[in-house]
Amino acid sequence: MAVQFSVTPQETTLQRYEHLYINGEWVTPLDGGYIETIDPASGKPWAVAPIGGIQDIDRAVLAARTALKGPWGKMPGHERAALIRRLADLFSAATEDLAIIESRDNGNPVRDHRNSLAAQVQWYQWFASLADKTQGTTIPIDDSVHAFTTRVPIGVVGAIIPWNAPMLSTCLKVGAALAAGCTVVVKPAEQTPVSALLLARLVHEAGFPPGVYNVVPGLGTVAGAHLVQHPDVNKISFTGEGSTAKRMLRDGSENLKRFSFELGGKAPHIIFADADIESAINAATASAWRLTGQSCALGSRVLVERSIYERVVEAFRERAKCVRVGLPSREDVHMGPQSNEAQLKKTLSYIAVAQQEGARLVTGGKRISTPELASGYFVEPTVFADVTNQMRVAREEIFGPVACLIPFDDEEEAIAIANDTIYGLTAGVWTQDLGRAHRVSSRIEAGTVWVNTYSFLRWSTPYGGVKSSGWGRENGINALEPYLETCTTVISKTGKFPDLYAD
Ligand code: NAI
Numbered sequence: 035m036a037v038q039f040s041v042t043p044q045e046t047t048l049q050r051y052e053h054l055y056i057n058g059e060w061v062t063p064l065d066g067g068y069i070e071t072i073d074p075a076s077g078k079p080w081a082v083a084p085i086g087g088i089q090d091i092d093r094a095v096l097a098a099r100t101a102l103k104g105p106w107g108k109m110p111g112h113e114r115a116a117l118i119r120r121l122a123d124l125f126s127a128a129t130e131d132l133a134i135i136e137s138r139d140n141g142n143p144v145r146d147h148r149n150s151l152a153a154q155v156q157w158y159q160w161f162a163s164l165a166d167k168t169q170g171t172t173i174p175i176d177d178s179v180h181a182f183t184t185r186v187p188i189g190v191v192g193a194i195i196p197w198n199a200p201m202l203s204t205c206l207k208v209g210a211a212l213a214a215g216c217t218v219v220v221k222p223a224e225q226t227p228v229s230a231l232l233l234a235r236l237v238h239e240a241g242f243p244p245g246v247y248n249v250v251p252g253l254g255t256v257a258g259a260h261l262v263q264h265p266d267v268n269k270i271s272f273t274g275e276g277s278t279a280k281r282m283l284r285d286g287s288e289n290l291k292r293f294s295f296e297l298g299g300k301a302p303h304i305i306f307a308d309a310d311i312e313s314a315i316n317a318a319t320a321s322a323w324r325l326t327g328q329s330c331a332l333g334s335r336v337l338v339e340r341s342i343y344e345r346v347v348e349a350f351r352e353r354a355k356c357v358r359v360g361l362p363s364r365e366d367v368h369m370g371p372q373s374n375e376a377q378l379k380k381t382l383s384y385i386a387v388a389q390q391e392g393a394r395l396v397t398g399g400k401r402i403s404t405p406e407l408a409s410g411y412f413v414e415p416t417v418f419a420d421v422t423n424q425m426r427v428a429r430e431e432i433f434g435p436v437a438c439l440i441p442f443d444d445e446e447e448a449i450a451i452a453n454d455t456i457y458g459l460t461a462g463v464w465t466q467d468l469g470r471a472h473r474v475s476s477r478i479e480a481g482t483v484w485v486n487t488y489s490f491l492r493w494s495t496p497y498g499g500v501k502s503s504g505w506g507r508e509n510g511i512n513a514l515e516p517y518l519e520t521c522t523t524v525i526s527k528t529g530k531f532p533d534l535y536a537d
Pocket residue numbers: 194195196197198221222223224252253254255257258259260262273274275276278279281282296297298299329330377380431432433
């Protein structure tokens with residue numbers, strides 16, 4: 035069945051997507067239905083998308099389980115690699131359509147999506163390159179046995195995807211899971227259901243066997259929860275909110291499901307007075323407002339040494355004026371709207387909280403009400419100074435374009451503030467003192483520390499959180515680890531087993 039996905043950025047007629055993708059077929063929901071998905075730039079629906087219910091999840095899981103027993107389960111790694119490479123090529127050719135769909139669904143500028151999607155082609159290539167390297171080891175014990183390990187796919191994986199970077203999140207989970215030989219059921223966020231369906235078309239064209247990749251958009255509390263509870267799902271790979279992860283641990287406890295979690299952050303971005311201040315400000319302002327602040331990796335706590343504090347505050351104020359906020363379809367726009375109404379409300383409420391708690395509003399702080407943007411979910415790039423690390427805006431994830439600038443007096447204090455958080459995903463350090471770069475980066479509790487750069491993330495760099503930022507790592511040479519089990523085989527060379535009851 036042909037599925038039409040082409041859409042232009044300014045399309046005003048409602049797009050209709052009718053089908054879930056299960057067992058290699060486009061099917062109508064059995065017990066789900068349809069939802070309107072909102073374009074956050076206009077606040078109006080741009081598409082109608084299918085959502086699956088309990089029965090739809092059940093048949094997707096059955097298809098994924100069955101596929102493991104079929105040709106996919108027997109396919110050698112280099113053939114899986116070839117399929118993933120074909121997918122990468124098809125993905126590369128589809129990036130323009132995908133960028134527009136992602137932008138309509140989540141509001142980030144088309145050009146940001148285009149850049150991210152181009153990188154995802156490399157990501158798929160990387161996963162393909164790992165698919166035939168899931169080697170075990172031989173274990174020297176003694177001459178009586180041959181002991182070795184094999185790496186086997188963990189089984190059926192439920193990939194539960196957030197709305198802030200739908201295709202990137204899907205790529206990191208699905209690319210690795212398929213390379214490892216697993217099968218997947220993807221549950222995109224209800225706010226951004228469409229792009230994973232387009233990916234299904236590409237998977238189909240690439241020639242993956244039926245049931246290997248299934249997509250069931252749906253509500254988190256219905257389709258998502260059922261996927262987590264499902265006894266035939268071996269593992270859940272999730273990116274999203276910490277409270278959702280805790281709920282999942284309870285829901286998935288029945289069959290001791292495996293989990294990988296990527297759960298956000300409150301990254302410290304530390305600027306010492308001895309830094310290349312210009313570059314530090316470039317990076318810190320980019321990371322405060324990029325993707326409208328809706329990324330777990332961004333430096334939402336900017337820690338600045340007191341001697342340069344007011345200078346940095348001033349630079350943030352000036353730079354905020356240069357941020358072009360506008361319709362995400364425009365090529366010259368730096369920042370789009372918040373991705374959904376709930377997030378808009380959340381961001382505005384944290385802006386109010388910051389003021390109540392005594393932070394100094396330097397610039398921004400309001401929803402944008404110009405005629406062109408008033409119906410969308412646009413918020414001004416916002417800067418708060420004199421933030422203390424005890425304030426809620428320094429402790430809780432805002433996920434909006436809100437920079438919080440916290441002064442510090444010395445290295446010890448900077449490290450103490452940086453680590454005084456439940457999170458530990460990423461961090462940034464700006465200093466030209468080599469010793470300090472090593473001292474500070476080694477003491478910060480975070481999965482990734484960037485020194486004199488920021489948001490540098492590639493397929494080959496392991497990514498994930500310590501503390502409450504998550505479990506496990508995506509990317510890197512060990513990217514398939516979370517989707518594999520190690521099994522040990524011991525073979526006797528004699529085949530003889532003594533009678534233990536002989537005397
Ligand atoms: P969420 O964690 O509720 O949603 C993420 C995904 O989980 C969606 O696909 C959703 O349908 C699904 N889900 C929700 N409840 C579920 C359940 N009980 N069982 C199974 N699946 C479920 O996040 P939400 O509410 O969309 O965003 C709230 C906040 O979470 C944001 O403001 C942000 O602070 C944080 N967040 C962090 C992300 C990250 O990249 N680490 C991504 C998205 C949100």
